[in-house]
Amino acid sequence: MPPKSTDRRRPTQDRAKATRENILDAAAELFGDRGIASTSTNRIAAAAGVSIGTVYRYFPDRAMIVAELLARIQGNIERRFTERVRDLADTPVQQLVLGVLEAVMEEMSTDVPLVRALIAGLDFYSSGMPELEVRLRLLVKMQVIQILGPGDDDEYDVLTFTIISACFGTVLRAAVLEDTRVRDEVIATTARLIATLADSERHARTTE
Template sequence: MPPKSNNRRRPTQDRAKATREDILDAAAALFGERGITDTSTNRIAAAAGVSIGTVYRYFPDRATIVEELLTRIQNNIERRFTERVHDLSHTPVQQLVSGVLAAIVDEMVTDVPLVRALIAGLNFYSSGMPELEVRLRLLVKMQIIQTLGPGDDDEYDVLTITIISACFGIVLRTAVLEDRRVRDEVIATTARLVAAFADTEIQARATG
């Protein structure tokens, strides 16, 4: 089941915001160390140096903490994506795909233990990832149009879905690799494969 939404009022004072972030940081560290199912809210409270009542003041249950951590990852990925591909207009598709992949992977490898815990303890496609996919589709399609120019909308949708699917597949495999050289090679190889697919589609459209 998808995590419950947190309908509680978010803190407005700096100290309250800091406490909330401390709880999230403690939970992320414990999830990475022990896994999600073996981490209780009591243990999170102890690691954050707060009472269990303080934890429940901001998060009604553990599922909400997981949801908040996923949201934080999503926001950071989108920020990295926007920063990295913003200047990739009118560039080769391979460079665009490489930028998209790198933006997502670079964020997820900042906390490999947490990513491992999320992959092991959650079904990504019932835990907030569809929202990220929809957001990324819009960004990627805009970049494709800027890169390739006006074209068939259905074909661009197919290319967008192909790139996003490659992104999620490569993330699940490379986000847990500690060797940066191997990650870079996998990203580069995937970018070449997607670019070759895109070139074939473009040529078929030109001659069709």
Template sequence: MPPHADKQRKRPKQDRAKETRARILAVAAQLFGSRGISNTSTNRIAAEANMSIGTLYRYFSDRDEIVKELTDGLFLQVEDRYSRLIGIGPDRSPRDAVAEVLHTAVEILVTNGPLVRALVADLHFYGSGIPEFEPRLRMIIKLYLIQLLGPTIDIDIDTMALVVLNAGFATALRSVEMENEGIDRNALIEHTADMIGAWLGSVADRRRPA
């Protein structure tokens, strides 16, 4: 039975232990991406990582904990990248701001593509944290829009943030897949940025004093 009690061993401080833990996560991410989460057991992860199942259980109590660790790391990466965008000066156009958001999302998805697809595919069966993450990311985009548009008393900034998030996420996911179909990823992003940017720009123009 996997040991659940000794939580301290899951956050190793020694370099060798850190390397072992990182290897488990790297192998799990690769297997989840190629086989799917539901088809990947902890025994398979341990075997591919060239370690005993007992060694794996010293760091993770079960597969769900590995999934959570991988998604937490991915979400922290996303939050960090988008939080940096908030610091960009408000002098850039809404269109260029949207393009920056989309290019950043695609870069993250391409880097973690197989894992992201596995997490989305198995969302119904595992507590991947994606539903809980969506409000956090929407808040970052909301802050970004406030920075671009200024005071938001007379506009529904929450709905705007939701639209930008949904459209941007869909475009990012599709652009990664569609490049295999011969479609220019950058062109897709730029056209989407044109459309969303024009909408945001029109809102900004209506709010400027005559």
């Protein structure tokens, strides 16, 4: 089940928007420091400098705050991903994958404590990540077709699914690594492995 929508409580006035964002920022910092389960809405209200009633005006419970923070990360990932794919059109597979991984990692590493808390506190299949994955998969498939040329659509689906799964697995785990050197090597190695897979697929079709 995807994250709950907060659209019905999304304010339109600038002051209300600022208050809402302030609550989210306070919650993000607390989640990163204490974890989701150990952070109450009362503590979030105190950190944001507002009353508990103000928090409930925008978010009926803590789960809604978590869902909104996750949605914020998802939206930023999709934006970075789309921009990077557009800029990396007509490039070798390894460079394309590396660029995509780096774009997603940039967002995931902007607030490592929060990402770590979200990964620890949420189940992938109830977090909304599958919905994001489907949208990103369409973008990757278009690039795969552009790079490899005309071919079997089912094979492209399998290759695209493999690429996206490998990227998600790598990013979700590597984003919380404290050693940035190790993190960068993990990203580079994943890109090489995926490029090798794509090259082998392309070679297999040309030799059939």
